[in-house]
Amino acid sequence: MATTSIQVNETPLVLYLLRRADDALILGHRLSEWIGLGPILEEEMALGNIGLDLIGQARSLYAYAAEAEAAGNDEDKFAYLRDAPQYRNLLLAEQPNGDFGQTMVRQLFYSAFADLYWRAMTESHDATLAAIAAKSEKESAYHLRHSSEWVIRLGDGTEESHARVQEAVDLLWPYTGEMFECDATERTLVDGRTIIDPATLRDAWDHTINAVLSRATLTRPKNPWMQGGGRAGRHSEHLGHLLSTMQHVQRTYPGAAW
Amino acid sequence: MYTQGLSNPDAPAPAKAVEDAGLAARFQDRVDAEERIEANDWMPEAYRRTLTRQISQHAHSEIIGMLPEGNWVTRAPTLRRKATLLAKVQDEAGHGLYLYAAAETLGRSREEMFDDLLSGKAKYSSIFNYPTLTWADMGAIGWLVDGAAIMNQIPLCRCSYGPYARAMIRVCKEESFHQRQGYEIMVALCRGTPEQKAMAQDALDRWYWPCLMMFGPPDGDSTHSDQSTRWKIKRFSNDELRQKFLDALVPQAEYLGLTLPDPGLRFEPGAGDAVKDGAMKDGVRGHWRHGPINWDEFRQVLAGNGPCNRERISARRRAHKDGAWVREAAAAYAAKQAKQKRAA
Ligand SMILES: [Fe+2]
Ligand SMILES: [Fe+2]
Ligand SMILES: [Fe+2]
Numbered sequence: 001m002a003t004t005s006i007q008v009n010e011t012p013l014v015l016y017l018l019r020r021a022d023d024a025l026i027l028g029h030r031l032s033e034w035i036g037l038g039p040i041l042e043e044e045m046a047l048g049n050i051g052l053d054l055i056g057q058a059r060s061l062y063a064y065a066a067e068a069e070a071a072g073n074d075e076d077k078f079a080y081l082r083d084a085p086q087y088r089n090l091l092l093a094e095q096p097n098g099d100f101g102q103t104m105v106r107q108l109f110y111s112a113f114a115d116l117y118w119r120a121m122t123e124s125h126d127a128t129l130a131a132i133a134a135k136s137e138k139e140s141a142y143h144l145r146h147s148s149e150w151v152i153r154l155g156d157g158t159e160e161s162h163a164r165v166q167e168a169v170d171l172l173w174p175y176t177g178e179m180f181e182c183d184a185t186e187r188t189l190v191d192g193r194t195i196i197d198p199a200t201l202r203d204a205w206d207h208t209i210n211a212v213l214s215r216a217t218l219t220r221p222k223n224p225w226m227q228g229g230g231r232a233g234r235h236s237e238h239l240g241h242l243l244s245t246m247q248h249v250q251r252t253y254p255g256a257a258w
Numbered sequence: 259m260y261t262q263g264l265s266n267p268d269a270p271a272p273a274k275a276v277e278d279a280g281l282a283a284r285f286q287d288r289v290d291a292e293e294r295i296e297a298n299d300w301m302p303e304a305y306r307r308t309l310t311r312q313i314s315q316h317a318h319s320e321i322i323g324m325l326p327e328g329n330w331v332t333r334a335p336t337l338r339r340k341a342t343l344l345a346k347v348q349d350e351a352g353h354g355l356y357l358y359a360a361a362e363t364l365g366r367s368r369e370e371m372f373d374d375l376l377s378g379k380a381k382y383s384s385i386f387n388y389p390t391l392t393w394a395d396m397g398a399i400g401w402l403v404d405g406a407a408i409m410n411q412i413p414l415c416r417c418s419y420g421p422y423a424r425a426m427i428r429v430c431k432e433e434s435f436h437q438r439q440g441y442e443i444m445v446a447l448c449r450g451t452p453e454q455k456a457m458a459q460d461a462l463d464r465w466y467w468p469c470l471m472m473f474g475p476p477d478g479d480s481t482h483s484d485q486s487t488r489w490k491i492k493r494f495s496n497d498e499l500r501q502k503f504l505d506a507l508v509p510q511a512e513y514l515g516l517t518l519p520d521p522g523l524r525f526e527p528g529a530g531d532a533v534k535d536g537a538m539k540d541g542v543r544g545h546w547r548h549g550p551i552n553w554d555e556f557r558q559v560l561a562g563n564g565p566c567n568r569e570r571i572s573a574r575r576r577a578h579k580d581g582a583w584v585r586e587a588a589a590a591y592a593a594k595q596a597k598q599k600r601a602a
Contacts, residue, residue: 036325039577039580040584059337062337152591157590246332249333256335
């Protein structure tokens with residue numbers, strides 16, 4: 001008997017919190033997949049540390065979602081007992097690690113956004129969110145610095161590393177647009193000053209990314225086409241596999257406490 | 259422990275007679291006086307070689323030890339367990355790094371030592387050649403493997419070689435935290451459903467004997483103990499440490515309601531056990547005695563025939579090979595930057 005998935009009453013605030021928590025959890029999980037595979041020990045540790053920060057952010061956001069929903073769900077039910085279509089994360093976060101360059105490009109794209117986003121969110125009129133933002137902002141600044149440094153090193157390293165990291169930039173580029181989306185649900189929270197409109201961060205993100213790509217001697221892709229769907233639960237093929245691993249124990253032993 | 263006195267004894271170094279007898283005597287006096295030997299101090303070549311081998315094997319064990327637990331990070335059953343396990347594996351990487359740094363003070367580079375690991379020339383603890391098959395193994399490893407590591411490493415905090423002793427002080431604090439976390443996983447399983455309890459018992463059944471073997475061969479067979487004892491690298495014999503471990507383990511297993519898979523296990527009362535109260539002195543307390551250890555299994559695992567020896571090393575080799583382009587790129591970038599700086 002498998003445990004059935006939970007139902008979530010997605011009020012605008014709950015939906016918003018799950019989206020941001022899912023980004024952090026899924027990306028953190030991806031980084032944790034690097035254990036034992038890093039190119040050098042220090043990097044294996046750095047990837048694990050970033051992963052830990054993200055999992056920590058996810059837990060704070062899920063805890064707040066549980067409180068806001070007040071329906072008996074908790075961080076583990078949100079993480080382990082929702083199926084892929086109930087997950088609300090960015091497609092970018094669930095993309096596979098690929099090689100080290102691809103992982104670093106994914107991190108750069110996300111962290112360049114998260115750094116701006118959480119800094120702006122420290123002004124939220126919601127005190128809980130402002131506090132989560134203050135902690136996440138500090139962590140994201142380090143994630144951005146670390147991933148930028150690596151993208152620059154790899155882009156301006158050897159011919160091989162340049163080619164690999166350019167390929168990663170091209171591969172992941174179409175998943176960057178989704179970060180700036182703000183649908184009607186989130187709009188109501190923007191109006192109440194609970195959250196900020198991510199579209200307002202677009203120019204600053206472009207500025208950061210252009211600077212890093214240029215120092216890395218990499219080319220910014222021209223194709224403006226962007227993939228979307230993650231926020232509404234329409235994911236890439238990759239998420240189901242990730243969840244089947246992550247949720248395996250919880251789903252196999254329904255109702256057990258760990 | 260993580261070193262198990264495994265390698266063949268060092269071949270007697272040539273021209274040792276040339277080593278200044280006066281320096282050697284002064285060195286032993288310092289050791290006897292419990293002074294710490296530092297990297298730049300004079301030391302006998304054999305002391306340097308023994309320590310380099312022991313510390314690098316310990317470092318390798320930390321690094322290989324990340325793999326069996328890394329196997330469950332993506333499947334940890336709650337977010338709290340996932341974060342704690344990931345942090346633990348990070349700590350082990352950190353231990354590996356301090357230990358490589360401590361070994362480097364003796365003159366070998368981390369790269370050389372790491373190459374010896376990848377080539378199969380260097381050894382690491384036999385325990386990491388066993389598979390982690392269920393979530394309960396994360397509990398059993400923390401409780402038993404980290405627990406055994408602590409027994410061994412606490413005395414190493416007083417090792418005569420300063421850099422190793424200091425690394426051990428830092429490492430031991432984290433290892434005891436790991437042990438508590440592991441035990442806490444076991445407590446949760448043993449208070450859980452019958453399936454969870456069976457999972458915990460199965461993990462104990464599989465890890466008990468390999469953990470007893472972690473302390474290395476019985477005292478009669480150990481090749482370098484005497485010299486290491488004189489040098490105050492080793493403070494307790496393999497059997498003494500194994501005994502301390504077992505004496506601590508039995509009541510912990512009992513508290514969990516688990517059975518040690520050892521039909522020969524028995525309590526041997528000491529003279530003091532008859533005394534109801536009053537301070538017990540060392541040597542009067544009784545001891546738990548384990549049944550016969552299958553040393554043939556231990557030798558097989560050391561010889562490379564454990565269930566996971568090949569996998570563990572090939573995983574590290576693959577990671578090293580797959581990361582070559584990253585290391586090359588970092589070096590090329592650093593060289594370009596240095597060149598630019600010189601030109602500026
Ligand atoms: Fe360790
Ligand atoms: Fe250790
Ligand atoms: Fe440990």
